[in-house]
Amino acid sequence: MxxxxxxxxxxxxxxxxxxxxxxxxxxxxxxxxxxxxxxxxxxxxxxxxxxxxxxxxxxxxxxxxxxxxxxxxxxxxxxxxxxxxxxxxxxxxxxxxxxxxxxxxxxxxxxxxxxLDEAYFNKIEAIEFAVKYDDGKDPKGISKADIILLGISRTSKTPLSQYLAHKSYKVLNIPVVPEVTPPDNLFEVDSKKIIALKISEQKLNKIRKERLKQLGLGDKARYATEQRIQEELEYFHELVDRIGCTVIDVSDKAIEETANDIMNIIEQNDFDELKKDS
Known part of the structure; x- marks a missing residue:
């Protein structure tokens, strides 16, 4: 070739x-x-x-x-x-x-x-926002974000945030971990801004084992065990039900496909709000 x-x-x-x-x-x-x-x-x-x-x-x-x-x-x-x-x-x-x-x-x-291009500045601002508020670094950004991504480890939160930032969306992503309490202000924002990233147990197990191999740690660490994954997924679903946000299954989707789904959801929500106000 x-x-x-x-x-x-x-x-x-x-x-x-x-x-x-x-x-x-x-x-x-x-x-x-x-x-x-x-x-x-x-x-x-x-x-x-x-x-x-x-x-x-x-x-x-x-x-x-x-x-x-x-x-x-x-x-x-x-x-x-x-x-x-x-x-x-x-x-x-x-x-x-x-x-x-x-x-x-x-x-x-x-x-x-x-x-001379305002859109360019907006994109740069969005990219900087995604970096600053990546991986739940600072919950203060929740109220400023256009989109909030929730997901357990290895659900492509960071690459999705960067992809959407290049489309000028200010994106903050929060890792869902059973041992870590979500920030209080997550429950104070409009749930329509929040997108939860769901993944199948089998897919996640495969991804995590591959990640451990890349790090030279083998595939037997608790991070990739079925028990740990089930714990995280159960906690994820409990949190999502509590928030009442949209859920997207990313198990078999490319980053671009998931990002397009998210943008369509956000734009539709904005359109629905405009119809209510009119």
């Missing part, structure tokens, strides 16, 4: 080039080619360019780049021409056309689109 490596290089965060690269790759299934993308943000010097091109040569990668500063872009073009690396300049041709059409020099300043 053909392997395709893409290096995304940018003098900002690289989101634009990354989206274009992934959009292109999405037209080919994993059965057709093995795909891998690496991002090199903040390419701001000739040394950075040298590194990108060298890595691309070493890994037989395609370089997809968005470089605004003309001197850095020109240097990238020259280095790529000297090499055998295939490349796509996403920003350069459009910038040249716009400059000729408008008959003015552009700012040549990386990242301007994000500074």
């Amino acid at each position: 053909k392997k395709v490596n893409i290096i995304v290089a940018s003098d900002s965060v690289g989101e634009t080039a990354d989206l274009v690269a992934r959009a292109g790759l999405s037209q080919f299934t994993p059965d057709q080619c093995d795909q891998e993308t690496a991002r090199y943000p903040y390419v701001e010097s000739f040394e950075n360019v040298d590194e990108v091109v060298q890595v691309a040569e070493d890994t037989n990668s395609i370089v997809v780049y968005t470089l605004v500063k003309p001197e850095i872009r020109a240097y990238m073009e020259s280095k790529l021409q000297e090499s055998t690396v295939k490349s796509v300049d996403i920003m350069g041709p459009l910038m040249n056309i716009l400059r000729d059409e408008i008959e003015e020099e552009p700012y040549y300043e990386p990242g301007l689109v994000h500074r």
Whole structure:
């Protein structure tokens, strides 16, 4: 099977080039080619360019780049021409056309689109929120959260929080552990904001045993025993019944699928509230 490596290089965060690269790759299934993308943000010097091109040569990668500063872009073009690396300049041709059409020099300043984009700031704020309030670190965030995730260990709370944060939702996740009393303010917020992540005993047992093996601890620790898992699941169901929140079974779902279900639930709840107020 053909392997395709893409290096995304940018003098900002690289989101634009990354989206274009992934959009292109999405037209080919994993059965057709093995795909891998690496991002090199903040390419701001000739040394950075040298590194990108060298890595691309070493890994037989395609370089997809968005470089605004003309001197850095020109240097990238020259280095790529000297090499055998295939490349796509996403920003350069459009910038040249716009400059000729408008008959003015552009700012040549990386990242301007994000500074002008309120949605970008909201997303960054949501990402920072998810990190700050991950794994029940600070219950003070409960009242500020758009979504609160509940789940026992290994139900993908953290990756779900990060995925939803990239969709600009402020997400706080709380681990459900029988020995730990949930924060009082969890029972004071609207239960429609709370999503409980359910998982089957068999699936959880398998995941935890694999996790223990990865940590070099074997698979006999209490963490992965049927008795412990049953205790946690029973406590989980008791807590969920007490709160009266929505439950999603994540046993056989990908992160993206679960996240889409959560977003649909939250958006529907918001829509229902609007109908009540109208």
